[in-house]
Structures are given as structure tokens and as C-alpha cells.
Amino acid sequence: xxxxxxxxxxxxxxxxxxxxxxxxxxxxxxxxxxxxxxxxxxxxxxxxxxxxxxxxxxxxxxxxxxxxxxxxxxxxxxxxxxxxxxxxxxxxxxxxxxxxxxxxxxxxxxxxxxxxxxxxxxxxxxxxxxxxxxxxxxxxxxxxxxxxxxxxxxxxxxxxxxxxxxxxxxxxxxxxxxxxxxxxxxxxxxxxxxxxxxxxxxxxxxxxxxxxxxxxxxxxxxxxxxxxxxxxxxxxxxxxxxxxxxxxxxxxxxxxxxxxxxxxxxxxxxxxxxxxxxxxxxxxxxxxxxxxxxxxxxxxxxxxxxxxxxxxxxxxxxxxxxxxxxxxxxxxxxxxxxxxxxxxxxxxxxxxxxxxxxxxxxxxxxxxxxxxxxxxxxxxxxxxxxxxxxxxxxxxxxxxxxxxxxxxxxxxxxxxxxxxxxxxxxxxxxxxxxxxxxxxxxxxxxxxxxxxxxxxxxxxxxxxxxxxxxxxxxxxxxxxxxxxxx
Amino acid sequence: xxxxxxxxxxxxxxxxxxxxxxxxxxxxxxxxxxxxxxxxxxxxxxxxxxxxx
Numbered sequence: 001x002x003x004x005x006x007x008x009x010x011x012x013x014x015x016x017x018x019x020x021x022x023x024x025x026x027x028x029x030x031x032x033x034x035x036x037x038x039x040x041x042x043x044x045x046x047x048x049x050x051x052x053x054x055x056x057x058x059x060x061x062x063x064x065x066x067x068x069x070x071x072x073x074x075x076x077x078x079x080x081x082x083x084x085x086x087x088x089x090x091x092x093x094x095x096x097x098x099x100x101x102x103x104x105x106x107x108x109x110x111x112x113x114x115x116x117x118x119x120x121x122x123x124x125x126x127x128x129x130x131x132x133x134x135x136x137x138x139x140x141x142x143x144x145x146x147x148x149x150x151x152x153x154x155x156x157x158x159x160x161x162x163x164x165x166x167x168x169x170x171x172x173x174x175x176x177x178x179x180x181x182x183x184x185x186x187x188x189x190x191x192x193x194x195x196x197x198x199x200x201x202x203x204x205x206x207x208x209x210x211x212x213x214x215x216x217x218x219x220x221x222x223x224x225x226x227x228x229x230x231x232x233x234x235x236x237x238x239x240x241x242x243x244x245x246x247x248x249x250x251x252x253x254x255x256x257x258x259x260x261x262x263x264x265x266x267x268x269x270x271x272x273x274x275x276x277x278x279x280x281x282x283x284x285x286x287x288x289x290x291x292x293x294x295x296x297x298x299x300x301x302x303x304x305x306x307x308x309x310x311x312x313x314x315x316x317x318x319x320x321x322x323x324x325x326x327x328x329x330x331x332x333x334x335x336x337x338x339x340x341x342x343x344x345x346x347x348x349x350x351x352x353x354x355x356x357x358x359x360x361x362x363x364x365x366x367x368x369x370x371x372x373x374x375x376x377x378x379x380x381x382x383x384x385x386x387x388x389x390x391x392x393x394x395x396x397x398x399x400x401x402x403x404x405x406x407x408x409x410x411x412x413x414x415x416x417x418x419x420x421x422x423x424x425x426x427x428x429x430x431x432x433x434x435x436x437x438x439x440x441x442x443x444x445x446x447x448x449x450x451x452x453x454x455x456x457x458x459x460x461x462x463x464x465x466x467x468x469x470x471x472x473x474x475x476x477x478x479x480x481x482x483x484x485x486x
Numbered sequence: 487x488x489x490x491x492x493x494x495x496x497x498x499x500x501x502x503x504x505x506x507x508x509x510x511x512x513x514x515x516x517x518x519x520x521x522x523x524x525x526x527x528x529x530x531x532x533x534x535x536x537x538x539x
Binding site: 012013014015016017018019032035036039042043046047048049050073078081082085101104105107108110111114118143144145146162165166169171172173174175176178179180184186291294385 | 502503504505506507508509510512513514515516517518521522524525526528529532533535536538539
């Protein structure tokens, strides 16, 4: 066992946020969560020192799920955490790490490795953003701080330092919420970003951006609608100006997610010693939750970043890789691998510049990627978060429960779990992938993207469940002992 | 029911980053207040420096 011993001195000493001793009252938990949320919004409003004019967001359409804010101290958002998580999922899913997460020693190593990877990824994400300069994060040509004058290199260094510190801070803010607050920081930041965009999408007083304002303009005649029969009227009302389809999609996604959260296979359990104590183990349809989806999208996002950076740095980029007009790929490899963001990307009868077959190919690639990728990452997720048949069988056995009609034996419970968990995981993962692409194709209010919406709704639902459980424990202190959180 | 495992078990799907109960005694501990104060300071310092520049 080579790498564990070698890496242990470093990994075990990674700074961690102190754990609370004993029970944290629910009000205190809310306070910590609120404080981190306020800090998050505060920091997204702090512009980077040394930032020049203009610049396009390198994260582009992925900003909704990667949180943070272009040009602010929180430039990288949760991007590095997501990328580090992909690496860990792949390593752990393929069982290359050799870490047993039941062993306390290995748990410490896992946490350390996780943190080290995030730090590494923060540097790797921040560096190209600053160094590629120009189009993404324009730097001021010089910076005067009192008697100190910094040249272009100095400014770049200072910007890198700020983004890097901001990225690490996000990691620790997540840790504070996870240990002292409700839910997780990553979830909180995603909800915060998506909700902000949703509210903006409904109420913005800007032509074309706000749903209600657009309708006000349509009704007062400021936005001209063509004839419904011969002209573009229907398209304008439903998609481009009226956004009726986007409104319906947004509402539908809400309903579908809340409904599917309750779709489950329930495996009956009974206590081996206490007669009459019964329970059920739910295998939910979205068993692996929607979080693995963020990993699939992040893989796509990373391919697109590469395209953006290549396009800027390499003037002789061959056309089969991609040609760009105003920062968007319009043909080549990077066009076909770009996800569909909005109806305008594929409704070829409305003046999309590409050929129909090109659009169809792009939809096909996106759909395949999301459905297959969703299923694969869901499987990895289940394995690495101890939700697989083996781990759940162990947990059921340890809690003294058994499946009525079967022998009380870990192997037997595992066999029963194996009949449900893998199938449900794959179906659930593929379904979520399909939903995300479908929502993007029809558009969403505020351009939050299908994945963003799916994530926000399911995280909110989880949060609601957790809050309900917290309140139950507050009211019945006995429950705390039973759940072992005292 | 007894305690089962204390690794977060079924609730562990909450976030992308996983935290376990076991921690190394040698590791550095940070108070959550320190994180918040540091974040506020970072914001204020960057903002003030931007005004000066």
C-alpha cells in the first residue's frame, strides 16, 4: 500500500472546519446557513481588483449550475469542487483509490484528498481564466496602489490570487454549511443562483428579459406581434417574446421533480428482536438524486472551455474543430458537442444558420451524452456515496432490521437490494438526463437551463425534508438518540 | 434501533463534498466564525483597494 502512507502526513493535516460538539439547535443551524448565504451574495458583488472593461463569461451558459459571478471574487464558483468531484467519482467508481470509507483512517485520507483536489482544481481553473486574458477576464494595463505601481504581469498575479482565495473560500463555506447548517453549501449556492435568475426572468424591467414586462409591452402594443395565422405571431407569443412555452416547461419541471421524488420501490423491513417494529426502505426513482447530473454537465462545460480557450489562443485552429462567431461555436467538433441551451439553438424553421442535419446531430450528441452520462454517473455516485446494495444491506443489518420472510443475513439482504437498486439507478439517471435536455430545448424562464432548474427544485425538496426531520428532532429529543445525532 | 454507522449513511447524498465524523487529531481546526470573518475581510479589503487604485 504505497500511496496512502506517503500521502498521509499531508492529507491528514489539511485544515478542516471544527465540528460542533453535541447538538446544534435548529435556529442556530438556520443562522449559520443564512450567514453563509449573505456572505456569498456579498462576495458575488465584489469586483476583482485589476479588472478591465468588457469580457465574456468563460462559464457562459453553465453559470447557472456552477454558481459564482463573472468578474467577482467568486469568479470560479463551485466549478473546482465539481471538477474535483468528477475526478474522485471516476477514481472511486473504478475502485482505483483503494480507500474503504468505513475505516476511520481512510475517511481522513478521503477528506484530505478531496480538499487537495479542490485546491488543485481551483488553481487549474483560475490560471487559464487570467492568463488567457482578453476576452474572458480583461486586466487593467496597470494598477497603482499608493506608491506601488504594478505592470500587466503584476495585475494578472493579483487577480489570480483573488480568484484562488475566493475559490478556496467557497470550499470552506460549503464545509461550514455542511457541518453547522442545513443541507450543503454547494446546494445552497446553486439554489441561490437559480432563484435569482428565476426572479429576474419573471420580474426584470427589461425588454426581452422579464416575463411580466414583456407581456405588459405586448398588451400595450409596444411589442408588435405578427398575424397568428400567416406570420410569425404564434412563434412570438409561444417562444420568443411571450415565452408561454418556457413558463409551462418551468412549471412542469417543478411538478415532475416533486412527483418523481415520491416515486419509489419500498422494501419492507421488520426488526429481528422487537416484534411489531416495522419499517420500509425506500428505493427512490431518482435514487441517486439529481446531483450526478451536474457532473455530466460539467464534463460538457470543460470541453466547451477548452474550445473557447483554443479559439482565442490558436489562430490556426482547423475548421473541423470549430469555427466561432461572436464567442459561440457555429460548426465543427465544438459545435456538435455543445449542449442545446435554448429553443433558438435548434428550431431550424426560425432562422438557425446551420443545416437541419447539423442541428439534429447536435441534439443527438447532447441527448446521448446526457442520458448515457446520467446513467453512468448515477451508478458511480451510488457506489461512492455508500448507497449501493452492499452498503445499504450492511446498514440495514447493523440497525437490527431484516426483510420479513428472508434469513437475517447481510448476503441475503444484499441479493434483494441488487434486484432493485442498480435498475432504479440507471432508469433514474437516464430519466433526469432526458428531462434536462427536454427543458433546455423548450426553454426556461430566466434562462436557468433545465439542469439548473432540476438541481434547484430537487435540492430545495431535499432541504425541505431535512428541515422537517430537524423539527421532529427538536420537538422529540428522544428521536435524536435514536438517529444517533446526539 | 441502535446507532448504525456514524458515517452519515443514507443522508450522505446531500452534497458534492463528503465529510466524515472521523478526523485526525493532528489536523488544523478552523472555527466557522473565522471563515465568515475572513470572507467579510476579503470582500472589504478588495473593495477598499479598488477605491484607492
